[in-house]
Amino acid sequence: MLAALTLLATASLTAAWNTTAGCNSAGFDLDSSGKINRTLPSGRQYLLHVPSDYDASTGHPAVLSFHGAGGTSANQEKLSQLSTPGLRIAGLPIIAAYPQGADNTDQNRTGVWYSAPYANTSVDDIQFTKDVVADISDNYCIDPRRIYASGKSNGGGFTAYMACRQDTTRIFAAFAPVSPALYNGTLAFSGCDPARPIPIITSHGVEDQTIPFDGRNDSSGAYGVGTATINVPLWREQWAVRNGCPETSNGSDPSPTDVTSPYVNTTEYVWSCDAEIQAYTVSNLGHSWPTTQGLDSSGAPNNTASFNFTDPPLVDFFSKQTLPDWCFED
Ligand SMILES: *[C@@H]1O[C@H](CO)[C@@H](O)[C@H](O)[C@H]1NC(C)=O
Ligand SMILES: *[C@@H]1O[C@H](CO)[C@@H](O)[C@H](O)[C@H]1NC(C)=O
Ligand SMILES: *[C@@H]1O[C@H](CO)[C@@H](O)[C@H](O)[C@H]1NC(C)=O
Ligand SMILES: *[C@@H]1O[C@H](CO)[C@@H](O)[C@H](O)[C@H]1NC(C)=O
Ligand SMILES: *[C@@H]1O[C@H](CO)[C@@H](O)[C@H](O)[C@H]1NC(C)=O
Ligand SMILES: *[C@@H]1O[C@H](CO)[C@@H](O)[C@H](O)[C@H]1NC(C)=O
Ligand SMILES: *[C@@H]1O[C@H](CO)[C@@H](O)[C@H](O)[C@H]1NC(C)=O
Ligand SMILES: *[C@@H]1O[C@H](CO)[C@@H](O)[C@H](O)[C@H]1NC(C)=O
Ligand SMILES: *[C@@H]1O[C@H](CO)[C@@H](O)[C@H](O)[C@H]1NC(C)=O
Ligand SMILES: *[C@@H]1O[C@H](CO)[C@@H](O)[C@H](O)[C@H]1NC(C)=O
DSSP states (O other), rough: OHHHHHHHHHHHHHGGGGGGTTTTTTOOOOOTTTEEEEEEETSSSEEEETTTTTTTSEEEEEEEEEEEEEEEHHHHHHHHOTTTTTTTTTTTTTTEEEEOOOEEEEGEEEEEEETTOOOOOTSHHHHHHHHHHHHHHSOOOOEEEEEEEETTTTTHHHHHHHOTTHHHHTTOOOOOEEEEEOBBSSSSTTSOOSOOOOOEEEEETTTTSSSOTOOBBBSSTTTTOOOOBOHHHHHHHHHHTTTTOOTTTSSSSOOEEEEEETTTTTEEEESSSSEEEEEETTOOOSSSOOOOOOOTTTOOOOOOOOOOOOIIHHHHHHHOOOGGGGGGGO
């Protein structure tokens, strides 16, 4: 009995997702805008959006989007634009899920995630994430090679943390941390151990006052003990090294393989090696997910960018990325 249970558990983490379990299912009882708040057996909750042109006989891409500390699923849906009608990855309508972070009453925090010194460590955010993927896959027709993780701020740090783990890099095909909170000493920076080269698209405002572009040494100031954050360009370069870009002969980190200015006040750095890092540096933008409408209001002095990060950059990047077949083997 124990052996059978163990087998079942293993299968549900890997091979079971290469099935059509949720295809041709009735799905959930959605509201008129295609949404439902799901509560899992663990008590954890997420907001799901199913587009009106979802086809139950086709494997769709799915994107999880994690809010920042103090945030909510509903606000993450708004600022990320991932429920926008007509949005496509690889030509297919996207199923979007917005998980809700746990509170940490000890630190007077709501809606927090692992990878931060203020995380609620008595909940299991990794298991919750796996449960969300399973809940969607069991009830909707999902392409298991096209499940993606994204997030903002603490949710971006959590996304970056999942890009560093053996298990989650065999679930998500690619990662999109936006203005990620990269706390010193967390796996988002040190001890990173992904199962493969990892495709990452990321964006950071140069005027970010919450998670400064150049990092923050102060570990005990306004943001609390342990909230030193690392230098963002250095974090990007270290990913390029992890993805097999050659270090220079003098030992410095690799230069980007391509530098362009696709939008006003925006520089795009690409390191294209065993997997691609695509990084936006946005001048005149604060701690915001880039949108032309300033949908992310945490970006003082400026919430507004000259482009929408989700469409086209994120959807075009994810369209190019699929999980390798070996990730489905036990
Ligand atoms: C989900 O829950 C939030 C918070 O209670 C609420 O504002 C929202 O209307 C709910 N959405 C749906 C689709 O039920
Ligand atoms: C962590 O989250 C759980 C589940 O919501 C809750 O029961 C617990 O009180 C939280 N811990 C703290 C320190 O807030
Ligand atoms: C808890 O946080 C809220 C909102 O950030 C703040 O208004 C309040 O003063 C804080 N309470 C304590 C005891 O720090
Ligand atoms: C943090 O300290 C290191 C080592 O002294 C220094 O190189 C770096 O520039 C500092 N970063 C910031 C943002 O002050
Ligand atoms: C970052 O963490 C390392 C290792 O724990 C430590 O040596 C270093 O002082 C920390 N830097 C900051 C700015 O807190
Ligand atoms: C190391 O070499 C690269 C080119 O290969 C150069 O751009 C960089 O400035 C050099 N760094 C130092 C510290 O000499
Ligand atoms: C670019 O950023 C500068 C400040 O860095 C700002 O004054 C200017 O309005 C921005 N340009 C456009 C076209 O958005
Ligand atoms: C914010 O940035 C946008 C895009 O670069 C620019 O058009 C706008 O003028 C800026 N607003 C402020 C208040 O700086
Ligand atoms: C950004 O998204 C908004 C809302 O969907 C849309 O109205 C706007 O045209 C988009 N901006 C660009 C430059 O595509
Ligand atoms: C999934 O299963 C199909 C059929 O068994 C197989 O052809 C494919 O290689 C597997 N892997 C993926 C990632 O689809």
